[in-house]
Amino acid sequence: MxxxxxxxxxxxxxxxxxxxxxxxxxxxxxxxxxxxxxxxxxxxxxxxxxxxxxxxxxxxxxxxxxxxxxxxxxxxxxxxxxxxxxxxxxxxxxxxxxxxxxxxxxxxxxxxxxxxxxxxxxxVPVSASHEALGGSPLDPRLTFASFVMGRSNTLAHAAARQVAEGRRGDSVMFNPLYIHAGVGLGKTHLLQAVTWAGNSGPERKVLYLTAEKFMYGFVAALKTQTALAFKEALRGIDVLVIDDLQFLQGKSTQAEFCHTLNALIDAGRQVVIAADRPPSDLESLDDRVRSRLAGGLVVEMGSLGEELRLEILKSRVAAARVHHASFDVPLPVLEYLARAITHNGRDLEGAINRLLAHSKLNAQPVTLEMAEREVRDLVRPQEPKRVKIEDIQRVVARQYNVSRSDLLSSRRTANVVRPRQVAMYLAKTLTLRSLPEIGRRFGGRDHTTVLHAVRKIEALVSKDLTLSDEVELLKRQLQD
Structure with missing residues (x-):
């Protein structure tokens, strides 16, 4: 030319x-x-x-x-x-x-x-939309067909199935659907199953994003001056699925998430969210976001019972045998693994992978002795009960005959100061919350106030037997 x-x-x-x-x-x-x-x-x-x-x-x-x-x-x-x-x-x-x-x-x-x-x-095909809009990668194994149900996850599974089977134009029964659970209990499996099911037909646009991917997409859009396009694209999604919300950071990113959440819900679009704790415990999020999240259906997926763990193990062995027909794990070995590995589903899958590798690489059958040896580092002590700051405040207030509002107030009388210090001490020793987070949960106090309370009680319990007994009693009440 x-x-x-x-x-x-x-x-x-x-x-x-x-x-x-x-x-x-x-x-x-x-x-x-x-x-x-x-x-x-x-x-x-x-x-x-x-x-x-x-x-x-x-x-x-x-x-x-x-x-x-x-x-x-x-x-x-x-x-x-x-x-x-x-x-x-x-x-x-x-x-x-x-x-x-x-x-x-x-x-x-x-x-x-x-x-x-x-x-x-x-x-544009829906599955292509997921990729084009920067959706997080999907694991083809994580579908409803491969999800193993038990008492601890039945409600979460039923709610996720209803979302997945919805059609464009249907009224939304609960919005958002908020699923929370500890690590390895199936949150991501359910969220990806919703996405796979939604992307199997041309009707709805379903987008799966981790909180990290959402943050990355928003920041990248700001840098490339396409923030308006990013917002329009997200708000055109029929079902927005956000995983690991607890990792959402940054005021501007959280504000954009809040606007997107409100816009989708107000427009009758479905939002599905997963996190490792309930909305009320997401201290880093704005109160308005937590309130909107709590306004939907909040479902907790509990720990895996032994019966459910056994079924998960059986399903993982069946999946492995698709590619390794000679692989076999005797029932007594599976029952041992179900009893011994109690932490989460990922440890169960890891155990099966180890047995498969040992069996194939060494050309040896799987035995109970071999299983005990190969998975010994996965056998952990029973995980202690997760203690919430609200529970600590309630139990301490009852023990010392004050109200929870007294603990959060600015009152400095002796009958309130000591229980407040004990509650802060327990919050630091029984939870993973940081000092600033604990301070916010005790009436917006500074982290130095919490640190002073913790050191004060630590010094007193080493000398005051009565106080030491009281603190131990409170710990047992909270952990039982």
């Missing part, structure tokens, strides 16, 4: 961008089209590129007709727009022969699948 021809195409592209700007408005243009480049014009096609799959997906879905119409005003013969994602390390290619441009892209990307056609009626 001659330099004059290239200049003509660039002039046309400038006029097309002007039409787009006047059609959609400055804000939308800046979010979606400011970083779109012209690659080539060939016969009835125009080849454009954008820097991310996210922009490509959104433009395909929402602005196909407008882009095509603006080009047809310049070139009536144009009937197709090819939109591709350019390499982040490559500068915008000059306008050149379309075939040469596509050949270069094949060389740059290695595995070229051909240009994605952008038509006036363009649609």
């Amino acid at each position: 001659t330099s004059n021809a290239a200049a003509t195409e660039q002039d046309r592209w400038t006029r097309v961008k002007g039409r787009l700007r006047s059609t959609v408005g400055e804000d939308v243009y800046s979010s979606w089209f400011a970083r779109m480049d012209l690659e080539a014009v060939s016969d009835e096609s125009v080849h454009l590129s954008v820097p991310t799959r996210f922009l490509k997906s959104w433009i395909q879905t929402h602005y196909a007709e407008r882009v095509l119409t603006c080009w047809q005003a310049e070139l009536p013969a144009v009937h197709r727009i090819d939109l591709t994602v350019r390499s982040p390390m490559r500068c915008a290619a000059p306008v050149k022969d379309a075939k040469a441009t596509l050949d270069e892209r094949r060389n740059d990307n290695g595995n070229h699948r051909g240009p994605t056609e952008l038509r006036a009626v363009a649609t």
Whole structure:
């Protein structure tokens, strides 16, 4: 292509961008089209590129007709727009022969699948939407079919199934669905199962994000000046699934999450969230967010009972035998593992993997003796009961005949100060909460006040037998 021809195409592209700007408005243009480049014009096609799959997906879905119409005003013969994602390390290619441009892209990307056609009626498959919008990776094993139910997770499973089986336009029964549990008890399995089930059909857009991925996406959108596009994309999701919410950090990120949560719920879209604690214990989140989370259905997944652990072990062995037909674990070994490994489901899966590796690599059958030897580090003492600060305040207030509000107040009388110090001491020794978090839960006190109380009680219990007995009694009440 001659330099004059290239200049003509660039002039046309400038006029097309002007039409787009006047059609959609400055804000939308800046979010979606400011970083779109012209690659080539060939016969009835125009080849454009954008820097991310996210922009490509959104433009395909929402602005196909407008882009095509603006080009047809310049070139009536144009009937197709090819939109591709350019390499982040490559500068915008000059306008050149379309075939040469596509050949270069094949060389740059290695595995070229051909240009994605952008038509006036363009649609994006739901599964592709999950990828294009930056969804977190999904494990194909984590489906409803592979989820093992027991007494501790029946309600959470039923609620997740109802969400997954919903259809676009159905009224939302509970929103958000908030599932909390300790590590390895099945939260992520259920959330990914909801996503897989939702992505199996074309009706709804289901997006699965970890809190870390949400933060990364928001920060990246701010840096690339596509924050408006990021927000619009999230709020166009039918089912938003957020995992590990306890890791959500940063005031601006939390504020954006709150706005997104409110917008989706108010629009009747479904939100599913998982965390390792109930909403009331997410001290780092704003009160408004915690209140909105608590307003839905909050379900706790309890610890795995021995019977459920045995069923999980059997299912993991069955899954392993799909690829290793000769692998066999005798029932007495499975029963031993179910009794001995009580911590979480991931330890159970790890135990089966160890037995499989030992059996295959050493060409030996699985025996009880071998199992005891291979999993001895997974056999842990019974996990103590998780103690909440609210429980500590309630038990201490009852023990010393004061009210919980007294403990949180600014009163400095002796009959309140000592119980408050004891409660702070117990909060530090029986929970994993930090000193600033404990201070906030005791009427917004400074962490130095908590540290003083902890040191004060530590010094007293070593000398005052009566107080030492009282503290031990309180500990037993809280841990029983």
